[in-house]
Amino acid sequence: MKTNHRGSTLRVQQLLNIMYERSFTDRTHEWYEKEELPDLGKDENSKNRSLVLRRSSALKKMLEIMCMENGPNKYGREIKDGELIVGNIPMGSLGFGKTFPNYLTDEEKQVAYFSSRDITSVLGHNAPNYSRLLNHGLKGIKERARKGILEVDSLDDKQKNNVFQKKKKIFYEAIIESCNAVISYAKCFSDILKTKAQQKNITKERRDELNELARICEYVPENPARGFHEALQSIYFMHLAFHASNSHLSLGRLDQVLEPSLQYSLKKGEITTERAQELMECFFIKCAERLTSTMKYAVKQDFADFATGMGNSPFLVDQQATINQFMQNIVIGGQTKDGKDATNQTTYLILDTCQSLGIITPVVNLRLHKNSPRKLIEKAANAAINGNNGLPIIYNDEAIIPALQLDKKLPKEETFDYIIDGCWEVLLNGKCDFTYNMVNMLEVMECTLNRGALLSSSNMFLRGSKKSFLSEKPDNIKSYSEFKQVFEEQLEYFVNKVCMQLYDNYCLEGSVTPVPLFSSLLGTCLERGIDKTSGGCEYNLGGVVYIAMPNTANAFASIKKWVYEEKKYTLTQVAEALRNNFGINNNNPDDSKKEMWTEMLKLFRSTPKFGNNDKYVDKEMQYLLDISYNKIQKAEKLCDDIYLSKVQQMTDENEKRRIRRLRRMAGFQNSGEDLNYKYDFSISFSAGCGTFAQYAMFGSGCAASADGRLRGEPVAPNFSPDSGTATHGIGSVIESMKDLKLDKYALGAIVDICIPREAYSQDLLIAAYDKFIESNGSILSLTIPDSKNRVKSAYEVCQAVRKEEATQEELKEFADLNVRVGGWNGPYITLTDIQQVDYNKRLGINVDSEN
Amino acid sequence: MENLNKIRYFNIDWSSKNDGKGVRTVIFLQGCNLKCPWCHSPHSQPYTSPILFNKQNCIQCKKCVSICQQNVHSFKSDTHYINIDACTSCGQCIEHCNQSQNIYHNSLNALNLPTTEITPEKLFNKVLPQLSLLSNAGGVTISGGEPMLQHKALIQFLKLCKSKSIPTTIETSASVPFSYFSDIHKYVDDWLFGLRPVNNTYAKNSADFNLVTNNLNKLSRYTKSITIRVPLIKGVTDSSEQIHTIINIMHKNRLTYAELLPFNPYTDHYYKAMGIELSLKGERSLSNKNINKICNQLNKAHIKTKVLKI
Structure with a gap:
C-alpha cells in the first residue's frame, strides 16, 4: 500500500499498516451487536429508576462488556504490539450508527418514537472541557458531585422534595456512576497490561513500556494528569467512553489543553520532542482505527435506525459518504481569551503529526488570524502538501470572532476561545450546548416560483407537493424587486420554522438522552447540577445552516438577467421549464416547448457563476447572505418572545395574552406559562452556509434550478462554487469572498477548494491562506488529492469494482487518496459514484480532456 | 485591421x-x-483562430447547416464537413448549437471559437x-x-x-x-x-x-x-x-x-x-x-x- 512510508517511527508505521489492512476487511464481527448487549429496559428494577441513572448504568455495562474477559469480541481487550496509548473504541460512525445497551422500557420507546427519538439520538455535537479533566481528574469531578449530593441532603424536607433538588441529586449520582465506570475500564486495562508485561516472548524495552503503561492506566483518568503521556491516555479514555456511548464528541483545542503537560514532561526530561510526536501519532491512530476503506461489507454494518442522528428525525444523511465521519475534530492555533496569538509547541506537534500520518481523522483544524506566526502558516502549507489528507482546514479568526461577538448573549472572551465540532460548526469551547437545523435554499426557490409548493412534474399533488404557504402567482411577479420580496417571504417561513423546531426539540432531548458524563465536563452543568440536555449550560448555540447558497445565487442571477433585464422569458415559463427539467428525461408528452427549454438551459448555464470574481452574480450572493442573516435575527426575536418571555412578571395584560396565545399556537407549554428551567435558558442563533457531506443527497430531492442544474443533480458542496463552474483560478474563488460580509456568519461558511497535484506549491498555498484571511473568508479547505491522472485511474478502478470487473485488492493501490467530502476528508475509494463524479468535476477531470 | x-x-x-x-x-x-x-x-x-470542431461532441442535428450564411457546414453520408476557408468567425453556428454551450470547458463543445x-x-x-x-x-x-x-x-x-x-x-x-x-x-x-x-x-x-x-x-x-x-x-x-x-x-x-x-x-x-x-x-x-x-x-x-x- 502507498501508505507504508508514513509515521515518524517504525512502531507507528506498523500500527498504521495494521489499521489500513483491517480497514479493507469485513469488520462486522468487531461490532457489539444488539443481542450481545444487556437490555436495561427489560429489567424489572430499572423501570422505577430515573432515566438519567439508567443512562449511566448503560454506560457502565457498555464499558464492562468492552473489557470483559471472553467478551463478545476479542478486539475489546486488544493491545497491539508497540501501542503506547491503549483502550479500544467500539465500531461506529455517523454513517454506520452505533450500538449501545437499551435503557428505555417498551412503553417509553413507543412514546419516544412518536417524536423520532431513541437511545441513539444525538442532538448537538460538541466538545468537552478536557482541561478540567487533566487538572482535576475524575476524582475531582466525583468530589464535586458528592458535594452536590451533600448540599441537597442537608436541605430541609420541603426543599429536598423540590423537583429541581431531586433531579440534581440524581444527576450527581449518575455522574459518579459514570466516572467510576470509566475508572474501572482504565484499571482493567492496567491489569491486562500487567499480565502482558509478564509474557516471556517480549523484549525488555517493551516490558518496560507495558509496565509504564499499566502504571499510567492505574493513575489516569482518575487522577489529574501530570506528564504528557498521562494526559494523552487520560483524554483517550474519556474520548473512548464518549464514543462508546453515542456521544460523538470532538477533542477541542488540544494544543491549549496539552501544552502544560508537554512542557512539564520536557522540563522533567521524561520525554524528548521525538517521543512526544510518537505518542501523539499513537493517539491519532487510536482515534482513527475505526476506518473503513471498502464498501464491500458496509451494508452489513448499517446499525442506524430512523431515530439515529439529531434534531428532527427521521435520520437522513448520506450514509455512505459518512461511514468514516467520526466527528473527531482537533482545533489548534488561534487566539487566547485575551486576544493574543495562542500558537505553542503542541500546535506544531499536532501539525507535524497530521502531516506525518496523512490520515483523515482526527480532523485537524487550524485557526489563523492576522498575527499568526509566519512559521505556522508555512508549516500548515507544508502539511497540506505532504500530509495528502487535505488537512489542516483553515478557520479565519478575523471573520468568525466578530461574527460571534455580534451576539450580545455571548461573552467577548469566550468568542476568542471558539472551537469546531461535527463537520465544521463553530461553537464555544467546552462552554456551550449546540444544535442546528438546515434550510435548503433551492426549496425556498421552488416555493417562490410555485406558490409554496415544490416543482414536481407529476400531477398527483396538482401543482406540486406543498411545503409552505400560498404566495403570489409567478404571473403577477412583475419586477425583480417583487420577485425578491416573494422569495424573502418564503424564506421567512422556512427560517422561523427551523428556529422554532430547535426550541421544540431542545425541550424534548433531556427526556430521552441525558448525558451525565459529558455534562460533567461541559460548562456550568456540573456546578448547576443540571444535565446539558436539560439546560445545564450557560450558553446555547443554535445553528441555522443554509444549503445550496451558490446554486441559489447563480439562479438569482439567471432570473434577474433573462426574466427581468432581457425579458426573454416570463417567470411562469421559467417555472415550467424547471418543473420539466428543461425537457431532459422528461415524462411530459408535451414537447412543443422543448426547443425553448433547451435554449433556456443554455442561457442559464452561460450566466455568470459564483466563484469567478464576477460582480454580477457576487452581488446576488451578497444580497442572499444579507437577507438570510436578517431572517435569523427576526426569528430569534420571535423565539425569544414565545419561549423566553417572563409572562408571570409582565404587567401589560395585552402583552401577556399575546405571548400566551403565541405559545399555545407553537404547541409549547400548553398552559401558556413560562418555561420551567431553574436558570435562564436561551438559544443564540448563529448563521452558517454549507451542506456537510450531503450535497448529493440535498440535490437529489430538488427539481432543476435556474443556475442550469438538472433535476436531482448534487448541489454545490458547502459554500464552494458549484462543482466545475469556478474557472478563473483559486485566486478568483477567494477574491469572491471579499465583499460578502461573512463576518456575520458565526457558524461558518466553508469553501472547499481542490487543486490537482500538478498545480500546487508551498508558496501558492501560503499565498492562498493569506489572501483568504485578508479577503474576510470564513472557513477554507484546500485539498491536494493527487494528480488528475491518478484520481482518474482511481475512478476507473472503482467503476470496475462496482461492475465486479475488478477486485477489492486493486483498490488498495489508492488507499491513500483522500478527498474533501464537504464535512470531512475521506478515502476516495469509499465514495458513491455520484460523489466521485462530482469530485472529478471539481478537479476538471473528464471535462478538460485537452490537458 | x-x-x-x-x-x-x-x-x-x-x-x-x-x-x-x-x-x-x-x-x-x-x-x-x-x-x-x-x-x-x-x-x-x-x-484569429478558425472555428474548431470536436467531432465526438456533435450530435448531427444539422442546425449549423441552416444557420450559416457562408455554407461552411455540410453533411455527406453522416459526416460533418467544415469549409474553414469560407468561415468568417461570425459565431452564429456556435450560438445555435446546443452541443456548444459549455462556457467552462471549450473542449466539451462541438464547435468553438477560442x-x-x-x-x-x-x-x-x-x-x-x-x-x-x-x-x-x-x-x-x-x-x-x-x-x-x-x-x-x-x-x-x-x-x-x-x-x-x-x-x-x-x-x-x-x-x-x-x-x-x-x-x-x-x-x-x-x-x-x-x-x-x-x-x-x-x-x-x-x-x-x-x-x-x-x-x-x-x-x-x-x-x-x-x-x-x-x-x-x-x-x-x-x-x-x-x-x-x-x-x-x-x-x-x-x-x-x-x-x-x-x-x-x-x-x-x-x-x-x-x-x-x-x-x-x-x-x-x-x-x-x-x-x-x-x-x-x-x-x-x-x-x-x-x-x-x-
Whole structure:
C-alpha cells in the first residue's frame, strides 16, 4: 500500500499498516451487536429508576462488556504490539450508527418514537472541557458531585422534595456512576497490561513500556494528569467512553489543553520532542482505527435506525459518504481569551503529526488570524502538501470572532476561545450546548416560483407537493424587486420554522438522552447540577445552516438577467421549464416547448457563476447572505418572545395574552406559562452556509434550478462554487469572498477548494491562506488529492469494482487518496459514484480532456 | 485591421508548473508568424483562430447547416464537413448549437471559437485575483502563438503586472525584429527563449535562425534571466551537431540553463479539430536514453538542463 512510508517511527508505521489492512476487511464481527448487549429496559428494577441513572448504568455495562474477559469480541481487550496509548473504541460512525445497551422500557420507546427519538439520538455535537479533566481528574469531578449530593441532603424536607433538588441529586449520582465506570475500564486495562508485561516472548524495552503503561492506566483518568503521556491516555479514555456511548464528541483545542503537560514532561526530561510526536501519532491512530476503506461489507454494518442522528428525525444523511465521519475534530492555533496569538509547541506537534500520518481523522483544524506566526502558516502549507489528507482546514479568526461577538448573549472572551465540532460548526469551547437545523435554499426557490409548493412534474399533488404557504402567482411577479420580496417571504417561513423546531426539540432531548458524563465536563452543568440536555449550560448555540447558497445565487442571477433585464422569458415559463427539467428525461408528452427549454438551459448555464470574481452574480450572493442573516435575527426575536418571555412578571395584560396565545399556537407549554428551567435558558442563533457531506443527497430531492442544474443533480458542496463552474483560478474563488460580509456568519461558511497535484506549491498555498484571511473568508479547505491522472485511474478502478470487473485488492493501490467530502476528508475509494463524479468535476477531470 | 490596444488570446492556464519559475498563470496569445511542424496548437497560428470542431461532441442535428450564411457546414453520408476557408468567425453556428454551450470547458463543445479580444486593462483585472496569489509563488507567463507579435498591447499589460510586483515571463520563438524587444524587456523578469537549429528539411516554416540568434545576442546584453528552450523532435532537432550549435550560442551569451521539451505525441487533437493533417509523420519521440544523451552533452558543457514533462 502507498501508505507504508508514513509515521515518524517504525512502531507507528506498523500500527498504521495494521489499521489500513483491517480497514479493507469485513469488520462486522468487531461490532457489539444488539443481542450481545444487556437490555436495561427489560429489567424489572430499572423501570422505577430515573432515566438519567439508567443512562449511566448503560454506560457502565457498555464499558464492562468492552473489557470483559471472553467478551463478545476479542478486539475489546486488544493491545497491539508497540501501542503506547491503549483502550479500544467500539465500531461506529455517523454513517454506520452505533450500538449501545437499551435503557428505555417498551412503553417509553413507543412514546419516544412518536417524536423520532431513541437511545441513539444525538442532538448537538460538541466538545468537552478536557482541561478540567487533566487538572482535576475524575476524582475531582466525583468530589464535586458528592458535594452536590451533600448540599441537597442537608436541605430541609420541603426543599429536598423540590423537583429541581431531586433531579440534581440524581444527576450527581449518575455522574459518579459514570466516572467510576470509566475508572474501572482504565484499571482493567492496567491489569491486562500487567499480565502482558509478564509474557516471556517480549523484549525488555517493551516490558518496560507495558509496565509504564499499566502504571499510567492505574493513575489516569482518575487522577489529574501530570506528564504528557498521562494526559494523552487520560483524554483517550474519556474520548473512548464518549464514543462508546453515542456521544460523538470532538477533542477541542488540544494544543491549549496539552501544552502544560508537554512542557512539564520536557522540563522533567521524561520525554524528548521525538517521543512526544510518537505518542501523539499513537493517539491519532487510536482515534482513527475505526476506518473503513471498502464498501464491500458496509451494508452489513448499517446499525442506524430512523431515530439515529439529531434534531428532527427521521435520520437522513448520506450514509455512505459518512461511514468514516467520526466527528473527531482537533482545533489548534488561534487566539487566547485575551486576544493574543495562542500558537505553542503542541500546535506544531499536532501539525507535524497530521502531516506525518496523512490520515483523515482526527480532523485537524487550524485557526489563523492576522498575527499568526509566519512559521505556522508555512508549516500548515507544508502539511497540506505532504500530509495528502487535505488537512489542516483553515478557520479565519478575523471573520468568525466578530461574527460571534455580534451576539450580545455571548461573552467577548469566550468568542476568542471558539472551537469546531461535527463537520465544521463553530461553537464555544467546552462552554456551550449546540444544535442546528438546515434550510435548503433551492426549496425556498421552488416555493417562490410555485406558490409554496415544490416543482414536481407529476400531477398527483396538482401543482406540486406543498411545503409552505400560498404566495403570489409567478404571473403577477412583475419586477425583480417583487420577485425578491416573494422569495424573502418564503424564506421567512422556512427560517422561523427551523428556529422554532430547535426550541421544540431542545425541550424534548433531556427526556430521552441525558448525558451525565459529558455534562460533567461541559460548562456550568456540573456546578448547576443540571444535565446539558436539560439546560445545564450557560450558553446555547443554535445553528441555522443554509444549503445550496451558490446554486441559489447563480439562479438569482439567471432570473434577474433573462426574466427581468432581457425579458426573454416570463417567470411562469421559467417555472415550467424547471418543473420539466428543461425537457431532459422528461415524462411530459408535451414537447412543443422543448426547443425553448433547451435554449433556456443554455442561457442559464452561460450566466455568470459564483466563484469567478464576477460582480454580477457576487452581488446576488451578497444580497442572499444579507437577507438570510436578517431572517435569523427576526426569528430569534420571535423565539425569544414565545419561549423566553417572563409572562408571570409582565404587567401589560395585552402583552401577556399575546405571548400566551403565541405559545399555545407553537404547541409549547400548553398552559401558556413560562418555561420551567431553574436558570435562564436561551438559544443564540448563529448563521452558517454549507451542506456537510450531503450535497448529493440535498440535490437529489430538488427539481432543476435556474443556475442550469438538472433535476436531482448534487448541489454545490458547502459554500464552494458549484462543482466545475469556478474557472478563473483559486485566486478568483477567494477574491469572491471579499465583499460578502461573512463576518456575520458565526457558524461558518466553508469553501472547499481542490487543486490537482500538478498545480500546487508551498508558496501558492501560503499565498492562498493569506489572501483568504485578508479577503474576510470564513472557513477554507484546500485539498491536494493527487494528480488528475491518478484520481482518474482511481475512478476507473472503482467503476470496475462496482461492475465486479475488478477486485477489492486493486483498490488498495489508492488507499491513500483522500478527498474533501464537504464535512470531512475521506478515502476516495469509499465514495458513491455520484460523489466521485462530482469530485472529478471539481478537479476538471473528464471535462478538460485537452490537458 | 489590427487593434493595437487590444490583446488576442486563445487560452488561459490558471495554474501551471511547466511554464517558468514556480506556479504560473499562462496566457496564450493568438497569432504566430511560424508554422513549426511539431506545433501542438496549430489553431494559435492564424491572426484569429478558425472555428474548431470536436467531432465526438456533435450530435448531427444539422442546425449549423441552416444557420450559416457562408455554407461552411455540410453533411455527406453522416459526416460533418467544415469549409474553414469560407468561415468568417461570425459565431452564429456556435450560438445555435446546443452541443456548444459549455462556457467552462471549450473542449466539451462541438464547435468553438477560442480567440478572445480584450483590452490589457480588462485582461489584467480578470487574472489579477489569481496573480495576487503568485507574486511569491510564481507569476504570469505570456506564451502563444508568438506573443511578441502583440508587443505593443502587451507592454500595457506587463506594466500593470509590474505595478503590483507580479513576476513576468515571456515565452517566445523570437523570430521577429529586435525592435519588438527594445521597450518590452524592461517589464519582463524572465524569458523562455526558443532556440532550435532545425535541419534544412524543416527550416522553411520554422524560425529564422540567424534572426533568432541575433536577437538572443542583443537581449542577453540586457538580461541573463533567459532560459533556453529546445524542443526534442526526432530527426528534426536532435542531432549532436544541433545541440552543439546551441551550446556555442549559449556559451557566447554566458547562458547556463536550458529546458528540453520532449515531443508531445498527442498533438493531433487540434489538427483534427481544424480538419488538417499533421505534417510530421512517423515516430518523433526520443527514447529516454537519447534524451539523457542530449542532457549529458549539455551538462558536460556546463549547461544545466531540465526535461519538462509532457
